Amino acid sequence: xxKDAKISNAVIKRLPRYRRYLKELQKKGVDKIxxxxxxxxIGYTASQIRQDLNNFGGFGQQGYGYNVDGLYNEIxxxxxxxxxxxxxxxxxxxxxxxxxNHTHYYKTGFVxxxxxxxxxxxxxxxxxxxxxxxxxxxxxxxxxxQVNIGIICTTKDNAQEVADKLCHAxxxxxxxxxxxxxSVPAHVAVENVHLSDSxxxxxxxxxxxxxxxx
Amino acid sequence: xxKDAKISNAVIKRLPRYRRYLKELQKKGVDKIxxxxxxxxIGYTASQIRQDLNNFGGFGQQGYGYNVDGLYNEIxxxxxxxxxxxxxxxxxxxxxxxxxNHTHYYKTGFVxxxxxxxxxxxxxxxxxxxxxxxxxxxxxxxxxxQVNIGIICTTKDNAQEVADKLCHAxxxxxxxxxxxxxSVPAHVAVENVHLSDSxxxxxxxxxxxxxxxx
DNA sequence: TAGATTGTTAATCGATTAACAATC
DNA sequence: TAGATTGTTAATCGATTAACAATC
Numbered sequence: 334x335x336k337d338a339k340i341s342n343a344v345i346k347r348l349p350r351y352r353r354y355l356k357e358l359q360k361k362g363v364d365k366i367x368x369x370x371x372x373x374x375i376g377y378t379a380s381q382i383r384q385d386l387n388n389f390g391g392f393g394q395q396g397y398g399y400n401v402d403g404l405y406n407e408i409x410x411x412x413x414x415x416x417x418x419x420x421x422x423x424x425x426x427x428x429x430x431x432x433x434n435h436t437h438y439y440k441t442g443f444v445x446x447x448x449x450x451x452x453x454x455x456x457x458x459x460x461x462x463x464x465x466x467x468x469x470x471x472x473x474x475x476x477x478x479q480v481n482i483g484i485i486c487t488t489k490d491n492a493q494e495v496a497d498k499l500c501h502a503x504x505x506x507x508x509x510x511x512x513x514x515x516s517v518p519a520h521v522a523v524e525n526v527h528l529s530d531s532x533x534x535x536x537x538x539x540x541x542x543x544x545x546x547x
Numbered sequence: 548x549x550k551d552a553k554i555s556n557a558v559i560k561r562l563p564r565y566r567r568y569l570k571e572l573q574k575k576g577v578d579k580i581x582x583x584x585x586x587x588x589i590g591y592t593a594s595q596i597r598q599d600l601n602n603f604g605g606f607g608q609q610g611y612g613y614n615v616d617g618l619y620n621e622i623x624x625x626x627x628x629x630x631x632x633x634x635x636x637x638x639x640x641x642x643x644x645x646x647x648n649h650t651h652y653y654k655t656g657f658v659x660x661x662x663x664x665x666x667x668x669x670x671x672x673x674x675x676x677x678x679x680x681x682x683x684x685x686x687x688x689x690x691x692x693q694v695n696i697g698i699i700c701t702t703k704d705n706a707q708e709v710a711d712k713l714c715h716a717x718x719x720x721x722x723x724x725x726x727x728x729x730s731v732p733a734h735v736a737v738e739n740v741h742l743s744d745s746x747x748x749x750x751x752x753x754x755x756x757x758x759x760x761x
Numbered sequence: 762t763a764g765a766t767t768g769t770t771a772a773t774c775g776a777t778t779a780a781c782a783a784t785c
Numbered sequence: 786t787a788g789a790t791t792g793t794t795a796a797t798c799g800a801t802t803a804a805c806a807a808t809c
Contacts, residue, residue, distance in 0.1 A: 343800070345751050349744035353726060367766060376728070379766095380802050387768060395767040396809045412747045413754040431645030435742075443746060482749065506753040508746060512567065514590070520756050524749035526742065528649075530563035532657060532722060533626045535738035537559050539695065539720040540627040542734050557776070581790060593790095594778050601792060609791040610785045 340388050347385060348408055350375065355405040367398035417442045419478060420508075423495045424486035425450035425458075425465050428510055432484060433460045443482070447474060471495075475502035482506045489513045554602050561599060562622055564589065569619040581612035631656045633692060634722075637709045638700035639664035639672075639679050642724055646698060647674045657696070661688060685709075689716035696720045703727045 354375050358366060368379040375382070386392050386399075392407050393399045409415055420438075422429045425448045433445055448460060451468045458465045466474065474480070483499040485492050485507060492511035499507060506522040509515055512529055568589050572580060582593040589596070600606050600613075606621050607613045623629060634652075636643045639662045647659055662674060665682045672679045680688065688694070697713040699706050699721060706725035713721060720736040723729055726743055 341800070342748075345748050346744075348751070349741070349747040350728075352747075353744075369766080378802060380804090381800095383767065384769085384801075391768065393767050394809060395807070396765045398766065411751070413750040414747065418750065418753075427645045427648035431641040434641040437743065438746065441743065441747070443750075481753065505756065506749050508749055514564075522749055522752035522756050524745055524752070526740070526745055527563070528740065529651065529655065530560075530567075531738055531740055532652060533563040533566075533628065533655070534556075534559050535696065535720050535722055535736055536627040536632060536657075537562070537625070538736035538738070539632075542719065542736050555776070583790080592778060594780090595776095597791065598777075598793085605792065607791050608785060609783070610789045612790065 344385050344388055347377065348412055351382075351385075352405060352408045352412070355401055355408065358401045359405060364401050365398045366401055368393070371399070414441050417444060418481045418506075420445050420482040420484055421471070421475065421480050422448040422484045422486055423450075423468070423471065423499070424488075424491075425452070425455045425460070426486060429484070429486035430460050432486065432510075433463050436461065445484075446478065446480065449474075472498050472502040475499060475504055480504060482508060484508045484510070485515075486510050558599050558602055561591065562626055565596075565599075566619060566622045566626070569615055569622065572615045573619060578615050579612045580615055582607070585613070628655050631658060632695045632720075634659050634696040634698055635661040635663060635685070635689065635694050636698045636700055637663050637682070637685065637713070638702075638705075639666070639669045639674070640700060643698070643700035644674050646700065646724075647677050650675065659698075660692065660694065663688075686712050686716040689713060689718055694718060696722060698722045698724070699729075700724050 354371070366374075368382045371382055372379040377385075383393070386404070389407070389411055392404050420443055422433055422445060425433075429448060429450075433448055438445070445461075445463055448463055448465045449468045449471045450456060450465055455465045456467050475483070480502075481504070483495070483504045483506070485495055485499075487495055489511045492509065492513050493515055496507055496509075496515045496517055500517050500521050504521060506524070507515065507517065509523055509525045510528070512527055514525070515523055517523055568585070580588075582596045585591075585596055586593040591599075597607070600618070603621070603625055606618050634657055636647055636659060639647075643662060643664075647662055652659070659675075659677050662677055662679045663682045663685045664670060664679055669679045670681050689697070694716075695718070697709070697718045697720070699709055699713075701709055703725045706723065706727050707729055710721055710723075710729045710731055714731050714735050718735060720738070721729065721731065723737055723739045724742070726741055728739070729737055731737055
């Protein structure tokens with residue numbers, strides 16, 4: 334895998350999608366695919382597919398195409414899915430609980446090992462076998478257990494404070510569901526899931542479609 | 548508001564963020580802001596801010612800047628947040644329930660009026676005062692109640708079938724949480740929230756940061 | 762070997778930034 | 786009026802697509 338040039342985020346955002354389609358191909362027992370076939374399946378141009386993959390190395394073979402299993406494993410490795418991530422959730426409200434219950438992540442090595450909240454009525458509960466602990470102890474827990482990812486499911490007003498605590502405790506990544514933009518040290522990765530932003534852009538596009546019909 | 552040229556999606560995706568920051572400014576009692584001041588707050592260049600806003604019309608005033616209240620209302624209107632949207636949720640699992648409980652959307656006119664599931668043990672329950680109904684009846688419900696948005700919280704294997712039903716019933720938009728790409732008629736807007744894709748791209752960036760430190 | 766398809770360079774397209782004239 | 790700041794055009798930058806030589 335080449336490591337020199339910085340890969341654009343547009344490329345990275347497409348990798349999980351490549352991976353999903355490759356998984357489906359695996360399930361169907363397909364063992365090779367050309368960039369052209371892949372193109373009509375996934376909806377990116379063949380050129381873009383080859384361009385994207387070549388950012389990381391030559392995974393294909395001229396005259397043959399790409400080996401499905403091989404490419405799946407390469408993309409998994411590029412994304413860092415060949416290791417395990419320890420995660421904690423800050424905020425045991427609806428969203429925090431839903432994520433704790435969403436065992437789906439386990440399959441790809443993302444393990445939720447704790448939930449933190451300030452509400453004494455929640456502390457001590459178990460959600461999907463994961464204990465809800467006192468928010469007071471979040472920093473020491475992250476340090477002691479070498480937690481990799483903090484998932485912020487608090488209100489927008491508390492999110493930055495939580496982020497500060499997590500960063501101070503040495504967290505490496507933050508998955509932020511609060512509708513604010515966090516400021517964190519450069520070495521901490523942040524991925525935002527701004528649900529209401531997403532819903533608003535859906536609303537915009539719905540109204541555009543309606544306009545077109547006039 | 549100009550309506551001629553098609554606005555790029557990159558611009559639309561920034562609008563909810565502009566709106567969030569304008570809301571904060573309103574709360575602080577700020578009544579005007581220049582593109583330069585806004586730039587240092589929101590992190591886009593002043594040039595981009597002016598360029599973005601001018602896609603929709605001249606909301607500013609030379610020598611003065613932008614009126615915070617006015618701009619907030621304009622952006623809200625552009626996004627279509629000056630009307631109400633009826634939404635139903637397909638799938639009453641963890642995620643579906645979490646969204647039903649997330650009353651946050653009501654404030655901007657997004658009202659969940661029903662949840663549908665095939666599980667007989669869930670049918671009849673009320674989640675946040677919203678009834679869980681039999682999936683059998685989803686199509687007739689959407690038609691009769693003129694539902695605007697369908698929220699897909701099913702497994703990936705059922706998502707396309709649900710989408711087909713919703714489209715057939717005349718839905719205008721789909722907010723898709725299932726990890727698949729749906730195919731729908733051109734007049735139906737789709738907004739995807741691919742949570743595991745998002746988590747995977749976080750993983751990638753975490754490993755990049757770690758590499759830099761070496 | 763001939764055919765197919767990649768890897769990679771070059772061309773195009775679109776989005777962002779810079780510059781400045783218009784104007785409040 | 787003078788100063789400030791927008792609206793808008795032009796320049797730059799980056800990402801996507803096209804083309805084709807390399808090679809399996």
